[in-house]
Amino acid sequence: MRRLPVYILIDTSGSMKGEPIEAVKVGLADMMATLRQDPYALETVSISIITYDKDVKQILPLTDLADLQLPEITTPDSGPTHLGAGLKMLCEKYDHEVNHGTINQKGDWMPLLFILTDGKPSDIQEYNNIIPIVKNHNFTSIVACAAGPKAQIEPLKKLTDNVVSLDTMDGNSFRKFFSWVTMQVQAGGKSVGTTDSVELPAPPAEINIVI
């Protein structure tokens, strides 16, 4: 069975503690509930979640939507944002989990990547080193979201052209963001490699496209 792998990287550094991370959890739960109601997504989407703070964890290995149960997400009280290390784990998991087409195996759909952060990478050197490696992995699109006033856009723009920002980190903003992500996941797996870049669906007002 060919799957549409969706990787989600979530910042769990200390600043996300409290309302922001709770809002993210609600957003993720809504996203799963919506996708389960989409027959195509229900049969094809597989999701992995990697969290990064001072530690990096794949809290959800790539799992079919039908079998998926959202794991607990915890945040430390304070500490750095190791996005570089998070991306490194992403590449390792990608190499291990995504099926490529061969004569004996049907390839998966090209994966999607969503990155959420409310700050900037603390491990800036590792971050810069991993960028070309991430770009070497095939993703239909990489969407990076800078959430809240302290999130820095510049480092994310080095990774992808698709950077969006949220002015606030409240429940409403995250809900809108995740429903926009949901739409992209629903569109993924149908777009075929004819067009050079995939057009993102228009974001709701709460989400600013960074140009």
Place this chain on the structure above:
Amino acid sequence: MEKILEIIKQLSGDVSQETINKFLGDTVTKIWKEYIMDIETVIKNKVDSLKITIPNASVNKEYKTEVPFQIDDISEYCVEGLEDTGLTIDKNENGFIISGTPTKSGTFPLVIKYRHEVSLLGKNLERKIDLIINPDPRSLWKDLPVAPDIEYPKENTQVQYIKVPSKDGTSRKDIAAASKRGRSHANEGKPRDDDFKLYHNDENDWYVIAVADGAGSAKYSREGSRIACEIAVNHCINELKNSENFEENIAQYNLFKDDSEAEARKYVGDDIYKIVGNAAFLAHKEIDKVADEKGVPSKLYATTLLLAIAKKFEFGWFVATFWVGDGAICLYSEDNNGEQPQSILMGVPDEGEFSGQTRFLTMPDIFKDSTSLYKRLRFKIVNDFTALFLMTDGVSDPWFETDSNLNNPEKWKAFYKEIQDNKEHPVLLEDDNEETAQQLLYWLDFWSPGNHDDRTIAILY
């Protein structure tokens, strides 16, 4: 007891029996409640820290899971929350079993209510665990009509049967074809992007078949696939009107077909290049022209093309093909003179590293030089065959999935059987059965998880 009375007397003098009784009652209650609370806290911690995971269920799918639940001091427990879901709970010595076929989807909070032997009467402790029941994807598909005013409208289905009646007492092969809008398109009210075109020349008995799959992501691909079939088939029709030279070359080639260096092979190759190869090239050019007139890039019309011409000679069947993109063209022989079934895949499907990546007729490099085009052409002479299949990936993906299966005659045997023996919509592949095309259309409705693209199949049999 006497000691207690003595202490009370020392502290308060004579106290009525009633007061003492009340004191004793209150004190015991208080201490007993604390005692129970301690016990309950311990047991609650035990139960809450128990790792319980319940796999997700799905509507209409039989489900059974055993949940271990065994705590020493629990005198009794029950599990609630699955009423009306179609699932039932049965306890056994190790825990409980949830089983049944769910009828309702959603997230259901399962409540385990339990009590310790010494719990207060009627008081239960609880632990909640969510059970997720997925909907049945089949129930979620919508069949939305296409907006009436779209450019290049196209019917959601297409069927055709070309009945070629017997001649001089010999039955001749017919062509049946059907095409159906995929569920993923119907779910969004998008049109069908596949197409096909069939032809039989009643005078010289040439058959021409084209099948095309417009790229899902390309805006006008439904028109691309239509143009591709139309132009390619029309060119073959014209070229095959006066086919004497070509047929002589084929006859010559038949004599020397085992000699790969034979001149005859080259002549037929040149003819095929001119007829089938050129048909594809003209289709490519026509799409370019249409796109140009509209002022849009031709990749908006991206389409695959699978094209075949065939004719029966005294010495056997000649079949030539052009193939760009995914899907499959296969010449299948069930009997094969008593040998194992034989399948000849007439080319190599263009598949990429990831699903959905393929090549299209609209890509310039397909025709960049004659070698590029030649490698997409095939021709073959066989004694006879059971069926010549042309299909888009909407059909080949669910039944074959990989290149290695497409090259496996056993898989083609199973496929041929599946079409005819399908429980819900069998197809009667009998000569002159004009119902076949309609039956094929019904058959195209088969279910295969994750495979809901447009489906098109043409069979010469």
